[in-house]
Amino acid sequence: MKVLVLGAGQLAQMMYLASAPLGVEVMAVDVKDNKIVNPLSKSPYAIDLEFAISDANAITAEFEHIPEKLLALVNDSGKFFPNVNSILAGADRVREKQLLDACKVANCQYRIISKLDDLQNITADLGERIIFKASRDGYDGYGQWRMKSEQDLESLSQIFEQLDLQGVPLVAERMADFTREISVIGARDNNGNIACFDIAENLHHEGQLHLSIAPATKLLSDTIEQAQSIFTTIAEALDYTGILAVELFEMPNGSLLVNEIAPRVHNSGHWTQQGSDTCQFEQHIRAVLGFPLGSVQRQKVTAMVNIIGCTSFSRDLISIPGCHLHWYGKSLREKRKMGHINVVADSYQDLASKLAQLSQYLPSEYFPLLATQAEKLELLEEN
Known part of the structure; x- marks a missing residue:
């Protein structure tokens, strides 16, 4: 079976890698010129866009900002998932606000x-x-x-x-005076079945996600239920198929406000590659092809550390037990996501120790939250 992905960046690359064990071939469209490429090597295939669309069993997207002509073309095929309305809502904050208001979902x-x-x-x-x-x-x-x-x-x-x-x-x-940002990432298949991963806690620096921890610390059962209810409401309103991410602000009174949605696999879900029974990339492919959804059972406590604008670190960091490097193979640019590191641990205290070890391998100016968060997690276990 074949899946065609609009966009040829790291998310398409990770869908490609997750699909291979399923016997699914993933190709990507470079939306700058509509060439069909291998998501891993970026080598072009000797086929054109029209053939790739007709040959694919399903078509999906790795990001929201798809040229309108291309979006219309794949929509006409009847194979595009999640669907055009979902992509448009993720690409346009005005449409997104209209969606949230129509769903009566609290937002800023x-x-x-x-x-x-x-x-x-x-x-x-x-x-x-x-x-x-x-x-x-x-x-x-x-x-x-x-x-x-x-x-x-x-x-x-x-x-x-x-x-x-x-x-x-x-x-x-x-500006919301929120306590923290969390995200709920889940999948909905074309039969309406929903499976949500554990909620992640997201830490940002200068507007970019630097660190996610799953499950989020000190989560109340009411918060989990509220987040999953919001996810379900939005996914059903969109008649969604695939992975959907919903970023939420947790307020001091325990209520949640939607910050934004992403109709695709998402950075704050990268932890699922080592931390969950089925990762978000495989789950998305399962959903768009009509396969049964996989188990979202969490394996261990996991942190995802983004590598941003940096190549100057030792690959010896993978000597830390439970530490996994994911490199995107992109040219260096300031504030560019070059890769990420997943760290799995038996407990928050164990994770604190591993993050502290990891910080010794990484330049602090590019990873300003790492050491501090390790200290917080260590204190969390002592309370």
């Missing part, structure tokens, strides 16, 4: 800015601490502006005046 209070006049009296509605997000093409902290007080509004207005707000509106959100 917001206002759509499609012209400068929409900024009038904004602090009366949202307060002085506001984050402005480009509705499209923003990720990892890009396309975002933070307002810490009303005094910042004048300088921000000058920036926004240079933008095409009609074409790409901004979503202005009240």
Whole structure:
């Protein structure tokens, strides 16, 4: 069987690797030129896009920002999963907000800015601490502006005046005073069956995910039920097939606000490669091909450490028991995700010890959260 993936980055690469044991061949579309390539080697195949679409049993995507013509073409095939509406909701924050509101799912209070006049009296509605997000093409902290007080509004207005707000509106959100970010990642098959992985706790630095820990520490059963209920509501509203990620803010009172959704395999789910019975990449392939969903039973406590903008470290880190390196083979660029490390452990205390060991192999300027989080996990076990 064959799956065609729109996008030829690391997520397509990891789907390729997870699919091979199932006897499933994965090919990728380089969306810059529509060439069909091997997701691992990036070598082109001697076939064109039309043949690849007709030859595939299922078509999916590794990211949301798919050119409209390509999206329409694969949609016409009837083989595209999750579906176009899901991809569009993940690619456009205005559509995403409309989806969440239609589902009656709590999210950050917001206002759509499609012209400068929409900024009038904004602090009366949202307060002085506001984050402005480009509705499209923003990720990892890009396309975002933070307002810490009303005094910042004048300088921000000058920036926004240079933008095409009609074409790409901004979503202005009240900054939530959340306790932490967590994410629920799960799969829904085409029969409506749902299987969610353990909830992960996500730690960010300068707008990028640096570290995920699964399961999230000190999770209440009510929080787990609430998160899974939100996931189910969104997945069913979209008639979703495949892996869906829902990022959530946990508030001091225990309630959850949806930060954003991702209609694809997700960075905060990479821990499943070593930490779960079935990883998110295999689970996605199972779902889009109509295979039975795999077990999401967690194997151990797991941390995922992103390698961002860095190649200067020793591969000897894999000498740490339970430490697994996943390298993407990309050229070095600032803030670029070059790979990740999964660390599995028997307990949070064991994980703390392994993360502390790992920090000795990695330059602290690129991994600023690692040592501190190891200390927190060690204290967690003592309480």
